[in-house]
Amino acid sequence: MEWVRVESDPLDHGRSRPGKQRGQAPAEWRQRNGAHYVLYEETWGEQEAGSTPGSPAASGARPAAAGTSPWTARTTVCIRPQEVSLVRFGAVRWNHTFRPGQQQSSLFVAGGIQVPVRIETKQLRVHVRPDGGQLRLAYVSEVGGVLRWVQLTLRFRPLPAGAVPCNGPS
Numbered sequence: 001m002e003w004v005r006v007e008s009d010p011l012d013h014g015r016s017r018p019g020k021q022r023g024q025a026p027a028e029w030r031q032r033n034g035a036h037y038v039l040y041e042e043t044w045g046e047q048e049a050g051s052t053p054g055s056p057a058a059s060g061a062r063p064a065a066a067g068t069s070p071w072t073a074r075t076t077v078c079i080r081p082q083e084v085s086l087v088r089f090g091a092v093r094w095n096h097t098f099r100p101g102q103q104q105s106s107l108f109v110a111g112g113i114q115v116p117v118r119i120e121t122k123q124l125r126v127h128v129r130p131d132g133g134q135l136r137l138a139y140v141s142e143v144g145g146v147l148r149w150v151q152l153t154l155r156f157r158p159l160p161a162g163a164v165p166c167n168g169p170s
């Protein structure tokens with residue numbers, strides 16, 4: 001799986017340069033009952049934990065003890081034609097649903113810290129083919145009182161032959 005996330009301040013009217021992040025992760029793509037599931041594991045080390053929006057320490061959370069293993073969360077993205085649900089569990093817990101034209105609230109939990117999240121989904125586009133697919137989301141988020149305009153693109157494809165799937169839910 002590959003992803004690109006572009007974010008900016010929705011109140012600066014284009015005056016600042018948006019932040020852009022790219023990443024890759026081994027992921028498993030499953031299809032069931034008309035929905036597509038992308039399962040992967042996210043890990044943030046102590047340095048990345050505070051530098052990535054949506055990461056545990058961006059909310060003020062810290063590992064149980066300094067020098068402990070990095071934050072790890074298993075993530076499932078459930079893709080349906082008119083909604084996307086993101087479920088993280090492990091060191092980070094977050095369950096959020098994105099629906100175009102709607103505002104949804106949820107709670108991001110990491111390291112004993114609970115952060116309210118409110119997201120208004122502006123756009124949701126899903127394209128799936130037998131060899132993989134792409135999800136595009138555009139939304140305005142308010143996380144702990146901070147507003148951000150976010151555009152997220154996620155590309156997924158079947159696991160290569162012999163690849164070991166992640167240990168997400170069946």
